[in-house]
Amino acid sequence: MPVSIQDVADRANVSISTVSRVLNRRNIVNDVTRKRVESAIEELGYRPNVFARGLMLRRSHILGLVLPDLHGEFYSEIIRGANARARELGYKLMISSVAADDDGSELMATVADQALVDGVAVMVSEVNARTRATLSTVKVPLVVLDGEVQGVRHDSVVIDQRLGAVALIEHLIRDCGARRLVFVGGLPTNFDTIERLAALQQVAADADVKIDPGNVYHLDYQYDTAFELGQKRVKEWSRRRFSVFAANDEMAAGIIDAAIDAGISVPDELPVVGFDDTRIAAMTRPRLTTVSVPMSSMGAAAVDLLCQRLEDPSRPATKLTLQSELVVRESCGVNSQT
C-alpha cells in the first residue's frame, strides 16, 4: 500500500539507486533524469520510510527531552523553545516526563529509548547515585539541563541564577531595607534551591543581614503548601519585620495570599519576592518582584548543543550559561520602574 522507492523508480524508469541519489542530493544526477524522478515522487506522493532510512543511517533526526514533570509553565516553556529550535534544525522532538521523586528506574526506562533518539536532553531535579548510573548508560549525545552530573560525559546548559538572585536580594536589602529574611525553597537536594539559597546566604553575609536556619523552609514549589505555611507564619513574620524570598513564583503567590487573608499588607507589612517570572508573577496583587529566567532559551540551547555534538562528536564538553534578570514589580515595596 505505501509507495516505496521502488515504485518511484519504476515510474521514472530508473533504478532505485538513482531515486536515492535524487533524494539525498548526493552524486550528480543528470538534470533530465532528476526532473523525471522528482515528478514521479510528486505524483506518487512518495515519502521515504523513516525506519528503513534510520536502519541504514543510524540517525532518526529525533531528539529526546526528558523533564522531571510536565506541570507548570517552566517546563512548558522549555518544551516550546526546544520544539521551535528543533524544527528549525530539521529535528523532531520526543517528550517524556519523569516523576520528580523518581528513584532512577523511571528515568532509566525513559532514557533507555536512546535506541531511537539521536540525542537526549535531560533535566533531573535531583542528582544522586541512581540518576548518575542511569545517565552513564546513555550512548547518544547527552545534554543536562540546569545541573551537572559528575563522571558522565555531557554538555550542559545552566541558568546563572546567582546573578539574578544576587540582584534580587541586594534589591531587597539595599533598596527595600530588608534586615531579616525568610527563605522558602524546594527540597534541600534540589539544584535550584541550593543555588538560590547560596546566593541568599552570600549576599546576606556581605550585607550583615541575618538568616536564621529556622527561617529556611523546604517545601515543594507548590502554591498550596506555601499557602499553608503562610497561614501559620505570616503574622509572626510581619511582626518581626521579615521579608520573604520564595524560590519560585507559585510559592510566593501562596504566601502573598496567606498574608492578605490574614489582613497583612504586602509589601508594606511583609515584602515577598518570587523567582522565575512566570505568567502568574504579573497576575498576583501586588505584582511579584521576581527573577526572569530564560526558560524557552534553555530548551533551544539544549537542542543547539545536541545538534552541534551530533555534527562534531569529538568537540570538548560545553557548558552554556544563560543569564537571569531581576524584574522589579510591586511585591517588594519599592518599585524602581515607575
Added chain:
Amino acid sequence: MPVSIQDVADRANVSISTVSRVLNRRNIVNDVTRKRVESAIEELGYRPNVFARGLMLRRSHILGLVLPDLHGEFYSEIIRGANARARELGYKLMISSVAADDDGSELMATVADQALVDGVAVMVSEVNARTRATLSTVKVPLVVLDGEVQGVRHDSVVIDQRLGAVALIEHLIRDCGARRLVFVGGLPTNFDTIERLAALQQVAADADVKIDPGNVYHLDYQYDTAFELGQKRVKEWSRRRFSVFAANDEMAAGIIDAAIDAGISVPDELPVVGFDDTRIAAMTRPRLTTVSVPMSSMGAAAVDLLCQRLEDPSRPATKLTLQSELVVRESCGVNSQT
C-alpha cells in the same frame, strides 16, 4: 559497536530466530534455552533496534501530537495528559507545533511525518480548505482535538463547552443580574469562539438579554490586546452596566486589570468572567469566575482513542465528549461558594 540480535544469538548458542522468539514471547521456547537467551541479553545490555523492528512491523509505538502553538497552559496541560496516558500504554509522544495562523503548509510538513508515527492527534485552531486537504492525506489513525473536519475520517475528542458556557452565562444573568453583555473572543473562525458565542447568544435570547453586535469583539486570546481594548471601553461598559464575558482567562485578566487601572471596581461596577480555568484564574484579584475545561483529560483521551483505533482499525468513528464545568469565584459579583 551496538550489540545486535546476532551477538545475543552467538553468546547464547542459538539462532537469531530463537532470540527473536524470546523477545516477542511468541512461539514457545524451551525454558532452559529461554533462560540462556535472557541472560545473554542481560549481559550484553542488548536492546532491539527500533528501526529494524519498525521496518518489519510497520509500528513505531510513537504517537504524534500537533498543536496550534505551544504557548499557554492550555496546551501544556494537553501535552501532560497525553504524555501520561501514552506512557501507560507503552507509547512515546512526539510533539509538534503549528503557528496559529498557518495556511496549512506547516501543518502539512508536520503531519507528513506520519511515516514515523503510528497515529496522530491534531488540534487545529481553524478548519478551512487547506487544513482539510492536509488532514485528508494522513494515512494513519487521526484524532482531531476540539473540532471536526468534514470529509476526513477521524475520531475526535471535543469539550462540551456549551454546558459550561450556558451555566456560566445563566449564572451571570440569573444570579448576578446581568442585563447587557459584552463578548470578547478570538477570531470569528475559531472553533472555541464560535461555540462560546453561540452559547451566549442562545442563553441571552432565552433570557431576553440584549447582545448588541457592536459589543462582540474578536481579539487573539492574549492578555495585552484585551487590556488595550479594556483601556478604551471599560468606562463606557461600566457606565452602561455591562458585564463582560471573555472567551479565555487571559483576556478576562486583561480587562480586569484595565478596569482596575481606570478605577473601576470589579465586579461591583463591571462583572467579568473568563473561560478555561487556567492557573491565572485563581491569581487575579478578584479571582475569576470561569469555566473549567478538562485539558489534560483531553490529551489522555486523544491517546486512548488513537490506541483503540490502532487495535481495531474497523471500529466506527468515535466522538468523545468531555464536560466543562462552571467555577464560581469573585469576578462575577456573586460568590455562591461561600
Added chain:
DNA sequence: GGCCTGAATGACAGCGCTTTCACTCAATGA
C-alpha cells in the same frame, strides 16, 4: 521396526533504504 506427531529450533527471505562497486558510453588524447 516403521510411521506419525508435535515440540523446539534453525535457515532464510524480505521490510525500504543507502552505498559501494561495476558498468556503459560518449568525449578525449595519443
Added chain:
DNA sequence: TCATTGAGTGAAAGCGCTGTCATTCAGGCC
C-alpha cells in the same frame, strides 16, 4: 584507431529485525 577518461547509472550487498517454512528429534502408536 584504440586506450583512457569520467559522468551517469544500475546491480547488489547489507542494516537488524520478524515471520514463514523447513528441519530435527524424542516419544507414542500400530
